[in-house]
Amino acid sequence: MSPSLEFKGYALTDPSLWSDLKVTAFKPKTFQPEDVEIAITHCGVCGSDVHTLTQGWGESNLPLVVGHEIIGKVTRVGDKVTEFKPGDRVGVGAQIGSCLQCKQCKSDYENYCPDSIDTYNGEYPDGVITHGGYSTAIRAHERFVFPIPDGIESRHAATMLCAGLTVYSPLKTYGAGPGKKIGVVGIGGLGHYAVLWAKAMGAEVYAFTHDKTKIEDIKKMGADHIINTEETDFHKPLALTLDLIISTRDVYSPDTPLSAYLSMLFVHGKFITVGIPDASDPLPQLHPFDFGNGCLLGGSHVGSKKECLEMLELARSKNVRPWIEEMPMRDVKKALEGVKHNKVRYRYVLTQDIN
Ligand SMILES: [Zn+2]
Ligand SMILES: [Zn+2]
Numbered sequence: 001m002s003p004s005l006e007f008k009g010y011a012l013t014d015p016s017l018w019s020d021l022k023v024t025a026f027k028p029k030t031f032q033p034e035d036v037e038i039a040i041t042h043c044g045v046c047g048s049d050v051h052t053l054t055q056g057w058g059e060s061n062l063p064l065v066v067g068h069e070i071i072g073k074v075t076r077v078g079d080k081v082t083e084f085k086p087g088d089r090v091g092v093g094a095q096i097g098s099c100l101q102c103k104q105c106k107s108d109y110e111n112y113c114p115d116s117i118d119t120y121n122g123e124y125p126d127g128v129i130t131h132g133g134y135s136t137a138i139r140a141h142e143r144f145v146f147p148i149p150d151g152i153e154s155r156h157a158a159t160m161l162c163a164g165l166t167v168y169s170p171l172k173t174y175g176a177g178p179g180k181k182i183g184v185v186g187i188g189g190l191g192h193y194a195v196l197w198a199k200a201m202g203a204e205v206y207a208f209t210h211d212k213t214k215i216e217d218i219k220k221m222g223a224d225h226i227i228n229t230e231e232t233d234f235h236k237p238l239a240l241t242l243d244l245i246i247s248t249r250d251v252y253s254p255d256t257p258l259s260a261y262l263s264m265l266f267v268h269g270k271f272i273t274v275g276i277p278d279a280s281d282p283l284p285q286l287h288p289f290d291f292g293n294g295c296l297l298g299g300s301h302v303g304s305k306k307e308c309l310e311m312l313e314l315a316r317s318k319n320v321r322p323w324i325e326e327m328p329m330r331d332v333k334k335a336l337e338g339v340k341h342n343k344v345r346y347r348y349v350l351t352q353d354i355n
Pocket of ligand 2: 098100101103104105110113
């Protein structure tokens with residue numbers, strides 16, 4: 001027991017001031033025998049946090065604490081917890097619950113459970129609203145808690161748990177590895193991880209960006225080819241070349257050249273979108289002509305615990321480290337606005353400062 005652990009965090013209280021978060025107390029979920037309680041030390045800042053705070057994905061609960069790239073120390077475990085003990089360094093990502101009974105949950109696809117519970121702005125079975133990691137503490141069922149290997153610093157592990165896992169899952173699922181040519185569209189938080197993981201897996205990487213100021217960084221991340229998407233007909237030399245494209249774009253317009261991206265895929269190549277735009281911003285229209293190369297278009301949703309553990313092992317064994325900027329939680333406004341205005345290089349990590 002740790003009676004001193006208070007649940008409070010930097011919360012949205014007025015949606016018209018989306019980045020002005022105020023330290024606010026909240027009610028945690030009822031502590032269950034399978035639960036782990038965690039004192040938070042670090043939390044990454046995800047694009048999802050911005051979409052939620054700006055109400056781009058619909059009206060959120062209020063007050064609301066966001067953040068789902070959480071690292072901390074275990075302070076308490078329930079009687080039925082087998083995997084963790086107080087003092088362990090652990091993480092929580094974008095999912096904090098699921099039914100644990102359905103076919104998906106029983107097949108290591110719990111991230112596709114229809115009763116999945118989001119780490120914030122969701123609702124636990126007891127009716128309590130879920131609050132994320134810009135806060136002092138969190139409780140989670142042990143299935144949704146990840147052990148962090150000793151070789152990875154907390155500040156590095158944090159952003160792996162949403163950004164890293166979201167791109168690791170489709171890279172793994174669709175066979176990124178030696179001999180494969182992988183396209184990565186959009187080199188931000190997610191995209192930079194896609195470059196790092198795909199290289200660590202032994203693939204050849206084609207990075208697509210419209211931002212010339214990132215080119216030197218992308219070279220250092222290890223991309224084999226960098227394509228400036230502002231150039232006319234950038235796609236033509238790569239027709240029928242790529243085995244897989246991971247698109248992290250979370251902004252589309254009706255004239256986004258999606259068909260140009262599909263044309264770069266080899267036969268049965270896959271275009272997997274992991275970025276989720278605002279509800280008002282759908283994919284551009286396609287025509288069956290655009291699938292003439294036999295390509296497939298699909299999605300992917302975060303990742304499973306099994307994939308997360310594999311990803312952490314890859315990070316440890318290949319010494320993969322994300323490009324991050326750390327700041328205390330009180331500077332969260334600066335971090336959120338940096339994400340919104342695409343200033344971040346390439347992920348912000350907030351460190352605990354609430355006492
Ligand atoms: Zn996220
Ligand atoms: Zn389920």
